[in-house]
Amino acid sequence: MQPYLDIFTRVVNDHLSTPRPVTQAPQLDHLSSKLDMQLHQHGADLATLEQCLKDYLDYNPDSSQVGFFKQLYAGRNEPAVIGDWIASLSNVNMHTYQVGPVATLMEREVIKQWRALVGYQQGDGMIVPGGSQANLIAIMLARHKACPTYKTEGASGARLRAYVSDQAHYSSQKAANILGLGTDNLISVASDNQGRLCPQALTTQIEADLALGYQPFYLGLTGGTTVTGAFDPVQLCRQIADQYDLWLHIDGAWGAPVLFSPQHRHLLEHASLADSFSWDAHKLMGVPLAAAAILVKEDGLLEDCCAGGGDNYLFHPDQYSHLNLGPASLQCGRRADVLKIWLSWKSLGHEGFAKKVDTLQELKDYCVEKVDASADFQRLASAPYLNILFQFKPANLDDEVTLAALNTAICQTMAHSGGPFVDYASFQGRSGIRLILANDRTTQEDIDHFLSQCIVTGQSLLAEFV
Ligand SMILES: Cc1ncc(COP(=O)(O)O)c(C=O)c1O
Incomplete structure (x- = not known):
């Protein structure tokens, strides 16, 4: 077991101590050329296994990071990982x-x-x-x-x-x-x-x-x-x-x-x-x-x-x-x-999870306020919980098909530049950016940064859509 434990410790320590983008959004051909997915007749040595594990962590998105807003989970519950x-x-x-x-x-x-x-x-x-x-x-x-x-x-x-x-x-x-x-x-x-x-x-x-x-x-x-x-x-x-x-x-x-x-x-x-x-x-x-x-x-x-x-x-x-x-x-x-x-x-107690809900609901209220106050955004649904569905919507653009394509492109462009990593979704015929708040390490500054990234990216793409 010891040689594997040594690999494990090195890979984990390296992962936890090295800053990286929330996603590298790698193209399929890049991944295929970079990684050896094939299984062979003969087994691989320990150095190869170590590299494979590093690649696994590097090329999959890092959902523990604050910039991961894409799915209904985010962050890292450390005792649960152990x-x-x-x-x-x-x-x-x-x-x-x-x-x-x-x-x-x-x-x-x-x-x-x-x-x-x-x-x-x-x-x-x-x-x-x-x-x-x-x-x-x-x-x-x-x-x-x-x-x-x-x-x-x-x-x-x-x-x-x-x-x-x-x-x-x-x-x-x-x-x-x-x-x-x-x-x-x-x-x-x-x-x-x-x-x-x-x-x-x-x-x-x-x-x-x-x-x-x-x-x-x-x-x-x-x-x-x-x-x-x-x-x-x-x-x-x-x-x-x-x-x-x-x-x-x-x-x-x-x-x-x-x-x-x-x-x-x-x-x-x-x-x-x-x-x-x-x-x-x-x-x-x-x-x-x-x-x-x-x-x-x-x-x-x-x-x-x-x-x-x-x-x-x-x-x-x-x-x-x-x-x-x-x-x-x-x-x-x-x-x-x-x-x-x-x-x-056992580690957090009921109150640890309660605090997480309360902290994130407060952050959601902050985010909703910012979205509603901005001339660049329009909210597509009420937000009783931790989902905020909104559009980047220039004043002169009303066509929902174009708006859906623009907002999809915003999400994809941000992902390809390393984040934030966020998804798009539709509700009752209108599509927009679906922000999920699930990581209680997220701050108001992170929300400000996220929203400004949406605006900057939206403005940079606008010419392609009007
Ligand atoms: C409301 C709701 N129910 C069920 C599911 C499915 O859960 P799971 O992915 O754990 O199977 C999801 C997944 O996003 C969900 O949002």
């Missing part, structure tokens, strides 16, 4: 208590704490590789409730329909495909001008579907949408779910951490009214990928829905079998992703 490394060293498997007793107890504690934050007095939960799998399990639970024989007998002819808003993450589409519902039976319900699902449009759609003989069974809300950070109205939707006997899920993959903050948890008020809840630790909590959870209000339902098999060799009826997490999981082998979550939570 937890991630130690999880690999120990290589515990989460299916049985016997092969991961400490990790199993940690996962039980983390799930209990997350459930309490949502407001579930009882229930279950499971750490999963991401919000996509959490949303998939939510739909599976809903189907299990609506059609208990689906698990054993398969489709019975029921024409099931699920509902999300037109701002919901695409993972629900994937789930409708995987679960055999058919993506046409996942209905996108209109959202309002703030990106929140419209209850009235939902009711109208459900009534129309009932008249056509469909069986509505699932309503998926989002707490913190991917593009604008909107929070769907939970209480009203609970009433609709009760009226039509729907499972109510909240996808809190991005927005759930507001529940840590006494100041901002009102954004997810009534979260406990949902039957299930998705929570990504690898987004705002800053835990390295992959780390997420599905939380369920009803005790035992997760296992009832997911369990099957493995009794002949894995799930032995021993004194600890009641602690085995495997039966309620969709996976057999499962990494101890809990360690990085648990370790950073």
Whole structure:
């Protein structure tokens, strides 16, 4: 192990001590000529491996840097990184208590704490590789409730329909495909001008579907949408779910951490009214990928829905079998992703995550003020959370197609010059720059710098677009 540890230490120290751009945005042909991706018959020596690791760190974007505004994660949760490394060293498997007793107890504690934050007095939960799998399990639970024989007998002819808003993450589409519902039976319900699902449009759609003989069974809300950070109205939707006997899920993959903050948890008020809840630790909590959870209000339902098999060799009826997490999981082998979550939570406490939410919300308010005060920008959506969607918009330019192309070019040009690294997105027919604030090391000066870079880059490109 020692020679590899020596490489590891050198590569990590070099990475942490050498300044570099947030992204080198390398062209594919440059990468292909620079890096040897091929695997060969004979193994490589240690020096080659060391260089490969350096290249990996150098040519991938550095999401720990302040200039990384592109995705719903940024910065570095240091205790979580250490937890991630130690999880690999120990290589515990989460299916049985016997092969991961400490990790199993940690996962039980983390799930209990997350459930309490949502407001579930009882229930279950499971750490999963991401919000996509959490949303998939939510739909599976809903189907299990609506059609208990689906698990054993398969489709019975029921024409099931699920509902999300037109701002919901695409993972629900994937789930409708995987679960055999058919993506046409996942209905996108209109959202309002703030990106929140419209209850009235939902009711109208459900009534129309009932008249056509469909069986509505699932309503998926989002707490913190991917593009604008909107929070769907939970209480009203609970009433609709009760009226039509729907499972109510909240996808809190991005927005759930507001529940840590006494100041901002009102954004997810009534979260406990949902039957299930998705929570990504690898987004705002800053835990390295992959780390997420599905939380369920009803005790035992997760296992009832997911369990099957493995009794002949894995799930032995021993004194600890009641602690085995495997039966309620969709996976057999499962990494101890809990360690990085648990370790950073142990290190920061609830208050550490609350402070992160509060700091970033304050920074968001500052940024929104600057955008609104600038004659060069126009905001495209309200910003209740940490997404700010805005356009660089010269006064004489109104054509949305041209504005979309200009704003896309701004993002790409800034990336090619080393940053800031930010994405573009569209909302209700208009496209702009989607700034995500997820790194609490970001300062007001960083925001000023970012916005001025957008203006300078936009002005330099303008001639190409008018
Ligand atoms: C609201 C929301 N839900 C779910 C997901 C999917 O999560 P994951 O990438 O962890 O699968 C995302 C990803 O961006 C998201 O924004």
